Amino acid sequence: MPPAERSVSNPQATDVAGRASSDDQLIALWLHGRSPHTQRAYRADIQRFLDRAGKPLDKVTLADLQQFADSLADLAPASRYRALSAVKSLLAFGHRLGYLPFDVGRVLRLPAVRNRLAERILPETDLHRILSLETKPRDRALLILLYASGIRVSELCGLSWRDLQANGNGGQVTVFGKGGATRAIQLPASVWKLLNGLRGPEAAPHDPVFSSRKAKNGGRLRPLAVLRIVRKAAERAGIELPVSPHWFRHAHASHALDRGAPIHLVQATLGHASVATTGRYLHARPNDSSSRFLPL
DSSP, rough: OOOGOOHHHHHHHOOSSSSSSHHHHHHHHHHSSOOHHHHHHHHHHHHHHHHHHHHHHGOOOOOHHHHHHTTTTTOOHHHHHHHHHHHHHHHHHHHTTTTTOOOTTTTTOOOOOOOOGGOOOOOOHHHHHHHHHHOOHHHHHHHHHHHHHOOOOHHTTOBBBEEEEETTTTTEEEOOOOOOOOEEEOHHHHHHHHHHHHOOOOOTTTSSSBOOOSTTTTOOOOHHHHHHHHHHHHTTTOOOOOOOOOHHHHHHHHHHHHTTHHHHHHHHHHHHHHHHHHHHHHHHHHHHHGGHHHHH
């Protein structure tokens, strides 16, 4: 079947039992519930594999997977790992669903990827310099909320005023996060006051907390606009690194753990599915080492 006829598109239906009856339907079932960004990335990875293999998924062999892996040699390690992980995940899902007779991707070994998390954790002094030098009220509140709550940029852009509620001396923000999970995050009184200072007298509950000045009728700020705000703030602070909004999430986790926050509390705040994910920050920036016992 030519690649053009096997394009990854949204299917119109599955069979009466909810099982996939074509590759396109299988892919749609596999992608269901993932974020739009993840769906776009995974669709591109799967399309790339299908174009390379030149055959339907139930005809794919281990040799096809290995040849695809070899074809990705020029990609960055993280991109290569993601593409192969996506294909392996789809094939495993298809086998569990009964659509594929075998899970040929099970024996494919994924390439090792170096953990570079430590490179994306800013020291407290750098982070606070970024915050202190921002003078625009909206942008300052945005940066401080990213750090104080550890929320993702998509979660921040999706915030409406109804998602903010008073709680004790401060308040809380409720976010609809990754994997469709909802979590509430307690905010200090100083952050709560800063956010409330942005709310105009005519703001409705469904209005965005962070609105775009360029969009008509005060539309929501987009992730790309948030990235620009973060990059300008980092440049203003003299930080010559590709700082992104997600770096504030890394900083929240690392700094909170450094200051003695219980790991399960950091896990709940960030919305990690596993405490092992949160534990990566302990390994990325250790506070102790057996080297101090050596006669150095």
